[in-house]
Amino acid sequence: MDNYLDKISQIVEDDILSLEHDFLMNGFGHVLPQLNECRKKVKEQGLWTPYLSDQYGGMGLTLVEFAAVSELLGKTPLGHYCFNSQAPDIGNIELLKDHASDQLKSEFLQPLISGEIRSCFGMTEPQRPGSNPTWMDTRAVRDGDDYVINGNKWFTSAADGASICVVMAVTDPETENKYERASMFVVPVDNPGFEIVRNIPVMGDVGEGYMSHGETRLTDCRISASNIIGKEGEGFILAQERLGPGRIHHCMRWIGICERAVALMCARASSREISPNKFLSEKQTIQNWISESAAKIYGARLMVLDCAKKIEAHQTKGARKE
Missing domain, CATH: 1.10.287 (Helix Hairpins)
Incomplete structure (x- = not known):
């Protein structure tokens, strides 16, 4: 373990810290080519996605072991991205790995793990407290072999440039058990009806790319019922697991x-x-x-x-x- 930590620390010191000034002055996109080169180096050294098992090309670290890695990477805002360990991708990868269908895994999980695409996570809503995921306005209504989703989300981290959004929406508003009202879905951002409205300023900075928080809107957004993660009504449970x-x-x-x-x-x-x-x-x-x-x-x-x-x-x- 110490050997891995030494290698990770060396990459942070030698390859990432020097990019910070350019990133802070000119934005995430300006340093993206250098970050991609760093990601290649991380892959070559076998340090990619350290939280995943060998089966998925990771290092097989436990939660406690990865905590030490996260501490090292946290010393720079660019650290986790270089190791494909950034939120919200890390949580979405775990969700898809453990609860998605084989079709979703093939279509979206593998590209996420390899770093070919990014994802975002849509739970918080403008008119509802983000601290209470049992109370949402976004609805997903079953229509034959599809779901039709309508609603607004905001502070959707890393929506700008993402390929998919994991959306939490109410599927059973009438159930007495508030923890079984919502479900989770994979929604491609290029799906008709899905719109990124804007990047929301945080401390005066709207950000860009991975370093952003978006407001999104779903208007009659129709997706296949097979895009559900887990089972209907498991949204809250999966959110807590994530x-x-x-x-x-x-x-x-x-x-x-x-x-x-x-x-x-x-x-x-x-x-x-x-x-x-x-x-x-x-x-x-x-x-x-x-x-x-x-x-x-x-x-x-x-x-x-x-x-x-x-x-x-x-x-x-x-x-x-x-």
């Missing part, structure tokens, strides 16, 4: 961000002279701030890794009791 490990990935990514921030803080404190031959790092208050930040990061890492271990042992639902 989001449970995803929260581990994100938390470890944020911890990676925190570690880099502390490293930058230490570098600044050690290089900033406040008087001749006296540095900011010699001030006790600065030392306290740095040590307190480091201690909180270490504590957060242990807590997240413990949670990952419990999810491995008891699955997402069982781990909640802890």
